[in-house]
Amino acid sequence: MSVTVKSEREIELMREAGRILGTVLRDLSKEIHPGMSTYQVNKLGDEMIRSYGCIPSFLNYQGYPASICTSVNEEVVHGIPSKKRILKDGDIISMDAGVIYHGYHSDAARTVGVGEISEEASKLIERTKQSFFEGIKFAKEGCHLHEISNAIADYNESFGYGVIRDLVGHGIGTELHEEPQIPNFRQERRGMKLYSGMTLAIEPMVSAGGYSVKWLDDDWTVVTQDKSLAAHYENTVLITKNGPEILSLVE
Numbered sequence: 001m002s003v004t005v006k007s008e009r010e011i012e013l014m015r016e017a018g019r020i021l022g023t024v025l026r027d028l029s030k031e032i033h034p035g036m037s038t039y040q041v042n043k044l045g046d047e048m049i050r051s052y053g054c055i056p057s058f059l060n061y062q063g064y065p066a067s068i069c070t071s072v073n074e075e076v077v078h079g080i081p082s083k084k085r086i087l088k089d090g091d092i093i094s095m096d097a098g099v100i101y102h103g104y105h106s107d108a109a110r111t112v113g114v115g116e117i118s119e120e121a122s123k124l125i126e127r128t129k130q131s132f133f134e135g136i137k138f139a140k141e142g143c144h145l146h147e148i149s150n151a152i153a154d155y156n157e158s159f160g161y162g163v164i165r166d167l168v169g170h171g172i173g174t175e176l177h178e179e180p181q182i183p184n185f186r187q188e189r190r191g192m193k194l195y196s197g198m199t200l201a202i203e204p205m206v207s208a209g210g211y212s213v214k215w216l217d218d219d220w221t222v223v224t225q226d227k228s229l230a231a232h233y234e235n236t237v238l239i240t241k242n243g244p245e246i247l248s249l250v251e
């Protein structure tokens with residue numbers, strides 16, 4: 001499949017999908033507290049998504065068994081919710097979710113602290129989020145894709161963080177994963193030219209230590225090799241002539 005440019009009608013549906021997902025992640029973030037299991041996080045998120053008439057797109061995606069990816073501390077992405085995983089004071093949790101609204105996808109992620117967290121952890125969360133905003137300065141017609149990648153990489157690396165290389169952002173629309181792939185680490189080539197109407201899921205995944213990751217035996221959970229803390233921040237973004245329109249952010 002090649003890169004798609006969405007029509008005004010499609011963009012309207014993606015705006016609604018994004019508005020719903022942004023609301024779910026905002027509200028779910030407020031529910032996070034010590035003593036809660038990641039199973040409960042998933043259950044709440046799943047119910048919220050369905051209450052808006054959306055389908056959780058991750059459930060059964062390539063066999064993934066839940067609606068919300070819950071990744072704690074050194075887990076980067078794709079953690080599997082479990083009744084046995086109880087969040088404790090000082091943990092950080094990344095929540096990644098996707099919804100389908102009238103056939104159109106939105107994909108977004110937030111990392112939040114559980115109770116009181118260290119300054120190191122809160123800086124990692126804030127800077128990972130800020131790197132997304134550094135990247136989308138280039139999310140406008142006429143810029144090139146890897147200007148986004150390089151801005152994300154440079155910002156994070158200026159703090160000595162590791163930018164995960166084994167996973168990338170992606171185009172999104174009638175499919176969860178469409179072309180192009182969007183790396184978060186530095187690229188030699190400038191990448192494709194961006195056009196108004198492209199919709200991209202831009203998602204820096206950042207470690208407080210090295211960028212190397214491995215997969216746990218469940219074949220889903222991605223963790224940092226050196227067990228350092230990791231954060232994830234993602235939104236579905238529309239490219240326009242004037243700049244980015246962030247579809248999945250509701251504050």
Ligand code: MF3
Nearest residue numbers: 058059061064069078096107
């Ligand atoms: N946001 C994730 C990504 O873009 C999607 C996770 S798919 C799932 O890779 F199967 F893990 F849910």
Ligand code: CO
Nearest residue numbers: 107201203234
């Ligand atoms: Co994604």
